[in-house]
Every structure is written in C-alpha cells, then in structure tokens.
Amino acid sequence: AVQDEVKSYIIEHALMPGDALPPETELAEQLGVSRNSVREAVKSLETLGIVEAKTGAGLFVRNFSFDPLLENLAYGLMFDLQDLADILEVRFHIEHSMIDQAVAAVTDEQIAELRTLLTHMAAAVAQGESYADADRLFHRTLWTNVRNRSVGKIVDIFWMVFAQAQRRSAIPANPDHAAVYQWHVDIVDALAERDVEAARVAMVRHYGNIQTLLDEMRVARNGQATLTN
Structure with missing residues (x-):
C-alpha cells in the first residue's frame, strides 16, 4: 500500500x-x-x-501519539463488552504481576503524592462526583519508578481505553465509589508498608469491582436488547 x-x-x-x-x-x-x-x-x-x-x-x-489508537479502540469496544473484558484482564495481569516492582521502587515522596490523590478521591466520593482524573493519575503515579518504563504507559493506555469505552457506552454504570476508594487506600497502605502480598490482594479487590461493573453493563445491555426485540 x-x-x-x-x-x-x-x-x-x-x-x-x-x-x-x-x-x-x-x-x-x-x-x-x-x-x-x-x-x-x-x-x-x-x-x-x-x-x-x-x-x-x-x-x-508528527510526534507519536496513542490518541488515534485510543479513539479507535474505545469506539470498537463500545460495541463488544467481551473485548472490553479482555482488555481489562490484560491490564490486571500487568499490574498484578508487576506490583512487586512498584513496592520495591516506591519512595516516600511517591506515597505522599498517592495520599494527596486519595484526598481528592475522598472529596469526590463525599460529593457524589466522579474522580476519574484522580484515578488515572493514581495509576500513573503508582508506576513512576519501576525499571520498565513501558509499564506505566501501557497501563495508562488500557485505563483510557476502558474509560472512553465506558463513557461512550449507552449503558449506565453505577460502581460503588466508596468501595473503590477504599481499595485504593489499601494499595497505598500496602506500598507504605512495603508489603507485596497486601498490595496484590488490594489489586485483586480493585479489579474485581471493575469486573462486576462490566458484568452489570453486560446484563443491562442484554436487557435493552430484549426490550427492543
């Protein structure tokens, strides 16, 4: 071509x-x-x-940008929740399997940044507002100091794909923001204690919540399809 x-x-x-x-x-x-x-x-x-x-x-x-890729992925995933679930699974395995590097490399300054983001998230929860920007920055900050510089970029790409697909979907999402916030707290507490296993457990809980959200979206979409038939 x-x-x-x-x-x-x-x-x-x-x-x-x-x-x-x-x-x-x-x-x-x-x-x-x-x-x-x-x-x-x-x-x-x-x-x-x-x-x-x-x-x-x-x-x-042009300077290379993932934006066109993200736009196309989000648009396609909007129609196929299974593909979205697959993307989520890849992101989970990356973060879960490499959390030991994050624990080993984390600094006190990094933990302070994460706790500041938690404060923003807590305020949003109290107001019933979205904390998507703080959540994205949380996951970016989590991987700042790991040896593999691509990890943070890949996780951020998957975060954006999931967020854009969810935002573009006609299916309403009702996550338990308080629970999601608490699992972020657990991740930071584990990092502060340099406790790899506790960090992994918190990560599993966090992704379990997102998987539940996907399941709810799938049920709601199937319900809409039934009503239109």
Missing part, C-alpha cells in the same frame, strides 16, 4: 517529528505512484497520527 511506502520513506530518510516530507508531487515521483494515491495515503496517515498536513506549509512528521 502507498501509505506503507510513505512510512518506509520516513524511516529510510531518518525523518524525525517536525521534519518536512517532500511536496505531494515530488513524493509521488519518488515513490513511482500517482499524486492521488499519495493524497489518499496521507489522509490515512493523518488519521493514524503519523503525519500532519499544515496549510501553506506542507506535510510534516
């Missing part, structure tokens, strides 16, 4: 984010394809967040 050839061109010419690609006509000549083919390929690559066309300036390599 032409879009693959354009990506190969970027790699072979060692173009970095912000670097300009040749004009469409010149790029088409170098690739041996039509200008229309290059234009369609560019549109696809823009959708994927790989290149960016700036009016009057030309075509440029």
